[in-house]
Amino acid sequence: MAAIREEADVSPSGAAAIEDIATRHLVQPWPTSGSIGAEARGLIQSGEGIYVTDHTGRRLIDGPAGMWCVNVGHRRPELAQVLYDQAMDLSYNSPWYTTNAPSAVLAERLAGHAPEGMNHVFYTTGGSSAVETALRFMQFYNNVRGRPEKKLIVSREGAYHGSTYLSASLNGRPRDHDWMDSASQLVLKLSSPNPFRRPSGVSVEAFCDGLVEEFRTLIATTGAERIGAFVAEPIQASGGVIVPPGDYLKRMRALCTEHDILYISDEVVTAFGRLGQVFASDDVFGIKPDMITFAKGVTSGYFPLGGVMIASRLFSDLRQSNHSDAMFAHGLTYSSHPIGCAVALKNLDILEDGLLEQARTISGHFQSRLKALEALPLVGEVRGLGLMACIECVADRVSNNPLTLDLEVGKRIDKHCQEMGLLVRPLINMCVMSPPLTISENQIDEMADILDRSIRLTQDELVREGLWKG
Structure with a gap:
């Protein structure tokens, strides 16, 4: 170099x-x-x-x-070299009216690792903007489908999902909201799935049953027609590395499917090898979300990049609607950044090559x-x-x-x-x-x-x- x-x-x-x-x-x-x-x-x-x-x-x-x-x-010299080479080849292009090769190739590679049927990716600049994008897509999706009232977002105590306005509104750590405004009217909170802090005398199995029943009750009292998404980290990272009990995530996914609530798996931390897989939602926890947010390990921190994997069925639903001219008016100047995507491709090579x-x-x-x-x-x-x-x-x-x-x-x-x-x-x-x-x-x-x-x-x-x- x-x-x-x-x-x-x-x-x-x-x-x-x-x-x-x-x-x-x-x-x-x-x-x-x-x-x-x-x-x-x-x-x-x-x-x-x-x-x-x-x-x-x-x-x-x-x-x-x-x-x-x-x-x-x-x-890692190979990542530094890719940064240099891509900058000297193409340092930037506008994603509004052009495409670069690294972003398209990376999208195909990521789809190959994602759960079946999750074939599309929208790139962002990090985790907060990835979660923000997923939430805005949920709102757009329900607007186009004629369900403007289906917008409430279910999160959990102890959660951390970002620092932008909507993503930060999901956070479940009390100190995050002590002095900051948020879109609290859009968010419903469930208990943290933390077995260590379960009530005295309650078994882990009974604790898990109670968490699932809490969600079921919330859906019944609020109305599934008003709840747009459930957002969950497979493991609550900044909340203290909370590993959920038993089949908790599978049962929460089943409730979302039953009530037509989009399941957003926040894998900003757990993806790209942290749990031994590129994506952990299906490979580790056996769930197939509607969206997966990612960032951090996608470039190992060498360049700011994030994104949202989105199930193909959601795009099919949109294309079959009566509003073919409805615009998803959302994007970032640095979406699909050629340098970030090139680094992510080399980073993925390293992960796949034994790491x-x-x-x-x-x-x-x-x-x-x-x-x-x-x-x-x-x-x-x-x-x-x-x-x-x-x-x-x-x-x-x-x-x-x-x-x-x-x-x-x-x-x-x-x-x-x-x-x-x-x-x-x-x-x-x-x-x-x-x-x-x-x-x-x-x-x-x-x-x-x-x-x-x-x-x-x-x-x-x-x-x-x-x-x-x-």
Whole structure:
């Protein structure tokens, strides 16, 4: 690749200058009003494989794979080469009146991995815009079919679906709505399918039955003629890696089919190898949705790209309507971006060339090593599937509900982990892990050992400070 890579200034003074610029000019995601527009976060200098290096030269295992996304690892020269080659060939074309080859070829490749009958894709720029697109398509679909009242969207507590207006309205984490407006009048919420937080004395099977009955009751009381879509992550990712019980997803899919409610499977996190398959909806959970949203791992974070896989039957319904001139007035300047689609094609090559199998093979070791952390008194549960896991710490085992203290637990563990060479993603009292699929057994062991030591140090601190009795 005919390009010159200039090394940035990694000296203390150089890092301080970057932090000063960020503090004065950069608005970070999800800031609080007390620091908004005046905040510098930890400076990452470079990445390679499963590691990132901070400005001090300290190398850390990238436990969250960036943001669930660097599935094939950092600094893959073949992806960098594709970025360069495609930019030099065709850097951009307008999807309003032209088509590029990478987007068409990628669409065919994705259809080959999607559930049967899901043969079309609409490209977006990321996960939020993918979910937004799916919801807008649902609205358009029902308008064209003469059902303008069928627009309500069913989501779940603990869910995370994005940051755009409609997608954020689906989010089921309370803090997401504390200070932000949303289209709450369009959204109905069901309980999170979290077996760990089920009522005391209730079996997992009975808990699952109750979740399905809750949806059935919601449909009966609201009216199926008013509900347009059910949106669900196969595994609630940012909600704490919530793996649903038993045949929960199949039964929810069946209710949607029975009542003509579109089932949207949000695979922004679970697709592209995270669970060992390109798409997990059918291959892992045995469901065939009407739409699948994706992003993140489709390019392993090397370029912003997302999309929606859409069942062909929905297009057939539209073409058979009495409104052939109805326009789906939705699109993005960077839909079907040639560079993003070219990178996604090479990324898919890497996944298909053994990495999917590697993820399936190594996931058992990953889950078992982290599961052993449940022996620590502070750990309430370790749960996960594939190369996704969450270590949930519970300081209060009497009520089994997080206390104010739990708000600090994740921060303390995160601090110790970083000092020992591991990045984690603290979510209040939970540590979320989703490393690159290229991770080895030895690297998993190192990750688990660091987590073990960090949690033990946090336990000792809490006892020493009189905050926890252990």
